[in-house]
Amino acid sequence: MKIYLAGPDVFLPDALARAEAARQLLAGHGHRALIPLDNSETTAAGIYRANIALIADADAVIANLNPFRGFEPDSGTAFEVGYALALGKTVVGYVADDRPQADKLADHLGAPLARVDGRLLDAQQNAVENFALPLNLMLAIPCRIIRGGLEEALQVLGGR
Known part of the structure; x- marks a missing residue:
C-alpha cells in the first residue's frame, strides 16, 4: 500500500530523520510511505497542491493526532484527515493519550469541568463534548483512533 503520513512531524527539529525512519518502517512491512517532505515545493500554494496530490494517490492515511501547539x-493534519475521508480513504490516527477528551481537558486546565443541566462546561462556560471519545467526534467517529505511535497504527491498518 501507499500510505500518506499526516501529522505535525514535519515541523519538528528532527523532521528529516523521522521521515527516513518512517519510510524504513513502512518499507519493512511492504508499504510505501508518502511523506509531505518528499516534495520540492517551497511556496504555501505549492506545498498544499503537492500534499493534496499525495493524499489522492495514497491507499490509506496514518495520522499523528497528538496535541500540537x-x-x-x-489543524493542517485535521484538514488532511478530512480530505482523505472525503476521498474514501481509510484513516488510522494515533495518540499517546486515549483517555476521554473531557478528562484530558480537565487535566489540561488543572480544574474539574463544571456540570450544568447535564452538560459539561469549561471555565469560560463553553460546552465540552462528553462522548467518552479521545478526540473531537469529527475525528474519532470516522477514523480508527489507537493509542500508540506509527508502528501500532501500521499494525492496525494492516489488519483492517
Whole structure:
C-alpha cells in the first residue's frame, strides 16, 4: 500500500530523520510511505497542491493526532484527515493519550469541568463534548483512533 503520513512531524527539529525512519518502517512491512517532505515545493500554494496530490494517490492515511501547539491536533493534519475521508480513504490516527477528551481537558486546565443541566462546561462556560471519545467526534467517529505511535497504527491498518 501507499500510505500518506499526516501529522505535525514535519515541523519538528528532527523532521528529516523521522521521515527516513518512517519510510524504513513502512518499507519493512511492504508499504510505501508518502511523506509531505518528499516534495520540492517551497511556496504555501505549492506545498498544499503537492500534499493534496499525495493524499489522492495514497491507499490509506496514518495520522499523528497528538496535541500540537495546544490542546488539539495540528489543524493542517485535521484538514488532511478530512480530505482523505472525503476521498474514501481509510484513516488510522494515533495518540499517546486515549483517555476521554473531557478528562484530558480537565487535566489540561488543572480544574474539574463544571456540570450544568447535564452538560459539561469549561471555565469560560463553553460546552465540552462528553462522548467518552479521545478526540473531537469529527475525528474519532470516522477514523480508527489507537493509542500508540506509527508502528501500532501500521499494525492496525494492516489488519483492517
